[in-house]
Amino acid sequence: MSELAFLLGIPLLGAAALAFRGSQYRAPEMNAILSGLTFLAACALTVRIISIGPRTAMNELFFVDAFNVFLVTLTAFIGFTTALFGTPYMRVERDRGKVGAGAMRLYHSMYQLFTFTMLLALTTNNMGILWVALEGATLATVLLVSLYRTPASLEAAWKYFILCGVGIAQALFGTILLYLAASRAGGTGGEALLWTHLNAAKGQLEPSVVAIAFVFLLVGYGTKVGLAPLHNWLPDAHAEGPTPISAVLSGLLLNVALYAVIRCKVLADGALGTHLAGNLMMGFGLLTVVLSAFFLGRQTDIKRLFAYSSIEHMGFITFAFGMGGAIANFAGLLHMTVHSLTKSAIFFAAGHAAQKAGTQNIDDIRGLVHMSPAVGWGLMIGTLAILGLPPFGVFAAEFMILTTAMREHAWATPFLLVALAVAFAAVFGKVQTMVFGDPSVRPLPHRPAALPVFVHLVIVLILGLYIPAHLAAWYREAASMIG
Amino acid sequence: MIVTAQAINFIAALLLLVAFAMLSQRRIRALVNLFAVQGVLLTASTLLTASGTGQTHLYYSAALTLILKVFVLPLILHRLVRRLQLTGDVEMLINTATTMLVGIVLVIVAFNLALPISEFAGTITRGTLGIALACVLLAFLMMITRRKAVAQVIGFLSMENGLFFAATSITYGMPMVVELGIGLDVLVGTFVFGVFFFRIRETFDSLDIHHLERLRER
């Protein structure tokens, strides 16, 4: 499948190219164009997969089905829009002397590399490579988090690195155990770690081993998903890095890590035949949602605030997949989509807001609507959307998740609802003061990129009111795969 | 066959010993050396397993280990230590005795965790899984107890070693492509660490990570 080659090749080569030319004035556009091409490749791949169904490629090294192809498209799309947003954003940063030429090179090439690792993690068929790719994603972003070289950013990057490194190491142990189970179940050598084979043979895998393996994998990848109490790196990393990176971290990395967890869950369910994996995920999800909701109230940094909100939503989605079943999985996938879109849109708006105010401190950002209505309304509407107010897609997803929970795990719903209410009060109170009131912000040298923000929000709005039939079918297929 | 198994078990025991040594070791240079020793032991055990079982790809991974974990990484670390003049002790958060006690507890936990798995595994080296797991946990503990960035990194790397050892011991190593990938990641990771040391150093003029406790909820 040539699309796959393009999909993975473009960002890889782009990374190499930008590593040399990345400091030129036109580099941001180049970056955006590359991402755009990647997105086109992703679309082509999607079309192909929808037409011909799940496929493996390059002697089973890659495997694409409805589940990951939809994440591939989403990833490529957000990668593209984020690059668009990054164009004016990084220019401003550069004009303000916050980053130098080297940093720009690093930023652009790492951006492409990060995209590459994401796509690799999504498309690979080998659980080992999946691990490698996720570790690679950490490595690609860790230097970007500390791009500004401020003490805070260094600290954030360090924590990000160590915690995710340790987590991922546990995941590796899990992978090894998985390999053990698989090889005992008759898989020979290299093929034993191939998802397709594992999935085929999941019935014969030794339950006790798989159980332990799943624990390691869950804790490992869960660290990257940001499940409490393994989430501690996340707010720091999101808050201190440049905003485009925060956007892709929140919008993509978490999704991909969750994708890994879900793949593992499928195997675990198959092997154990119990609901253990699901229960663990539900437990993590619930704890995450409740804790993060209470964290939200104390934030003073705009990006940190939304980082916590990402944690909360990841908890929600994890809970949904933990419950399992057609509707819950459907809702989980939908929630992944809308959360990525909305949250990245919010980060775009928040990034420009912070640039305008010259600070990320919430108390110093005031009256955005007066200075630039686009950013102000973008932030406001995005916030309302992410807080789960209709008619946005997030509400649709949360509606389905909550109602499924009411039907199947009624005990959990009060916690979720209280958390939702607390989160709403916390986030909205802060955003309102930033958007409204007397302006304290100054105009930017470059026009803010309002387009990506509103494109995302419009998509989310549409998804809240109407889910196109083929998209729904697509989700359903993926949901049925997750089981 | 039996001989190799015994030899491997012996090496495994040595590994555990080294792990404890690292846990208690206060001097950075010595820590790096111990890490190198760990690498040597790993290589040896991998070679033994390879010869004992005829798993040819294990030779490659043994070579990989030798290059990466015995020469490259220790060299990088040594150069870093020299460049950053990281002499002197690494003070710990908890005193050595306590750390040791906790370590022993961890070993016990690791063993009875590994028991069912190693029963299930069919390899000749399965008995060593417990030790591998113990190494991982001990490295984890080391990362927790140390306050110098370098020490944490070494802990991280030795955790990698433990994992590697586990892989060889229960499944005769991972598929080659995965091994390569892991190796690459570890290598890059170390470089990145290096970069970090310099940045941290130039920002805080010390590698003591208690400088890195600013970002918190108030």
Add this chain to the structure above:
Amino acid sequence: MLGIVSFWLALGVLGLSLGRERDGVRLLYPASAIASGLVAWIAGHALFLPPASLVLPLGLPGLPFHLRLDSLSAFFLFVLGLATTGVSLFATGYFRTGATASPGLTFLQYHVFIAAMALVMLADDAYLFMVAWETMAVSSYFLVTSDHRHEAIRGAGFLYLVVAHVGAITLLLCFGVLQGFAGSYAFDAVRGVAIPPVWASVAFALALAGFGAKAGFLPLHAWLPEAHPAAPSPVSALMSGVMLKTAIYGLLRVSLDLLHTPSVAWGVSALGIGLVTALFGVMFAAVQTDMKRLLAYSSIENIGIVLAGIGLAIVFHAYGMHALAALALLAALYHCLNHAIFKSLLFVSTGAVMHATAQRSLGRLGGLIHRMPWVAWTALVGTLSIAGLPPLNGFVSEWLLLQAFLLSPELPNSYLRMLVPVATAALVLAAAFAGYVMVKFFGVVFLGQPREPSLQDAHDADRWQRAGMLFLAAWCVVLGVLPVFALRALDTVTAFLLGTGLGDALSGDWLFVTPATAERASYSPMLFLAVIVGALAAVYLFVRVRYRMRTRRGAAWDCGFPAQTPRMQDTAEGFGQPIKQIFEPFFRIERSMPDPFDTAPRYWSRTEDRLWYGLYLPVGRAVRWLSALVARLQHGRIQWYLIYSFVTLLALLVLIRV
């Protein structure tokens, strides 16, 4: 119907596209007023038609949007249409000079708001209902904060949206309970199943709380007196006049349509809450010094009365006394309609006053009847109606409700029978105090001498504003004088909800309202008005003919007291002071008294709501305390973070071993 909703939305977008230049946008309001009139017209007809439903290919997969137009929703749509017609007409004149935000944006929000309210009433499945419900909340929030440079207004908007959201979450839970038995979110499915009493009661309690948060039942009322005054007056009018009714609509929909197995306990609780709310509202209205806050509190009172009526209806219904249930429900519904109209009228008149004087505080108004007669006389009509005086519409609904109460001794349960006198007493007390409040409102704003020199050059409302106010005032009179026709229409709703309406009791002479029989009670506002007017005219003519009407203008007598100044008039505080004194324990009063030797004595007193300090602030504190607790987890030490992960791992491993 749907067409008009979409027309509104389209209109809103058009308005936004017209954007800044005001006049372009302004001329769109009459168009939307016409649309509202159409809504009222269609809904008025739909009252008598069988339910019509429609499924749109939108919404969630497996749960498309269901719409349904039955007589209940038709009635509330009628209310919506009627009120919005007048208010939109008024808005044409108001937003020309009033709006602070971009008029296009306001226009859009205004119409999204209206359309959302219409959709709430049309929705026939939980998802669409929630979508419309929250859209309504959000759009009204934006309208409330359209003048968001004031800290206070932002705070009000925030409080409003938070309470609304909490209410919405409660509603979600309620619908969750319902569908737990029906298996589907479509209301039709819920209607179909019989829900076990316990869960039905749970659902009802949740609905009461959820809708109460929107309607302002105690103790969920705190946002109302903050948010309503903050909004531009036409919006306050819609919020008070219509939005609160959507909550009533929802309550009726859930309790009598979906749950169709009401129990006495529901009715009693609703009755109790309603009466307490009514008394609370009127008491606080009496001590307000801001005219819009005063009206907001009076809205709380009226909603309380409506709820009491619904409660009584449920009690009767549960005992199978259908005629009485119908009577009580009829009274409640009619009061909804009336309140929608006269409260809109009063709010828009305050809007006109604020336009002319830029004053909201009662302490700075007065004597406006000379400067703005149109506003004053139309407002007088509204004042008399809301004070529940015959022959206007407010009286009719209260009369019906009292009739229902007087018939309640036929209740089988003796405890309830003993409850009834007390309830009646509370109701009449609330009604009487409403009179007090309204005299204060009208007297202080429009009568007496202007308290500020600036009021001398206040200008009267313009054409459009007059048109809107006249429209509403006219409806006050029509609904007051010819109630029988309205009641016959409403009877279809009661028939729909309870199975039996009043039927033949209303089919008698159109002159007389006879809820049961002519012997029992009858009231003929038409003749009532006729006789008063006739007597009035007769006396006037007699005096005119018999004695030459010699009249002289002179200084006010006032017991020969010299040197009259406007500051000697009773202030709003003064007018409310007796109430403060009588009901002191209910208020939280802060006073600062000047000491006797003070050369420039100053006196101020602030009256606040005990519930705010007793309920809302503690909740906030509890949340803050919890989050402080949680925040300890994130203390910045990487070692600790590692320990978390370590412990989690071990714990899980142990967990799966056992």
Add this chain to the structure above:
Amino acid sequence: MPILPFASQFLETLLAVLAAPLLIGWVNQCRAWLQNRSAPGLLQPYRVIRKLFRKESVLAQNASPLFRLTPYVVFGSMILAVSIVPLVATGLPLSPVADVIALVGLLAFARVFMALAAMDVGTAFGSLGARREMLVAALAEPALLMVFFMPSLIAQSTSLTTIVETLAHRPFALYPSLAFAAVAFVMVLLAENARIPIDNPATHLELTMIHEAMILEYSGRHLALMEWAHALKLVIYFTIGIALFLPWGIAEAGNWIAIPLAIVALAVKLAVGGAALAVLESVSVKLRIFRAPEFLATAFLLAVLGMLTHVLLGAGT
């Protein structure tokens, strides 16, 4: 359409309107006797009213049309009220127009207009009077309604005709609840008609007056109408009381022979009632304005108690 009922309705109303000042005169007469001074004579109120009608009326500078309209509105609604109450005969054409609740509403209607007119001129005393009047009313009105509800519970109806016929033309029965009602009613009557102990009709003592403070700005014909309406109000309250508590002698609907008798009965009752009022006023003292709420609250509670007893003792059947 039978002319007789309408004729009798008209005559009855006219009679009441014309006789109203007489009652005031009679009460003052009695008071004078009790204070053993010589009274100005029964017809004094008529003379006053005639004098006032003759005089020109002085309007304050900023009196609005509302101010001039009010006397007519008040007088008109009093006429309606008096024609609703069955004085001598029940079942008259206008009686179904309004039941007791509407009657209370009607009185409230008049009162609100008076209060507004009092505030209109914008003098210190005017608004003071309006405030006090509304306060008194806000407490007295519920009490009055509750008083009405007891007979209407007994009669299962709120229409005065039905009540009177039930109470009067039925084998005599003692209703304990009516005792409460009667007491409460008397208290309300005192309050509503600006009588001691709530108000003192005889003085213009600034700080205590309520009703007088409201009509302070009126003069000439307007004042005349106000005074007359006030007298009518007293008549109305008396006749209501009579209809509720001593309805015997009121002619049944269509029983024209009984009417002359009924008129005599009414005259007697009014005379006795007026005397009783005078006695009451003479023996009791004026309350401070902030005692008034307590006084009325007592009346209100009595009425509620009455209703409770009615319910408890099983609807005195």
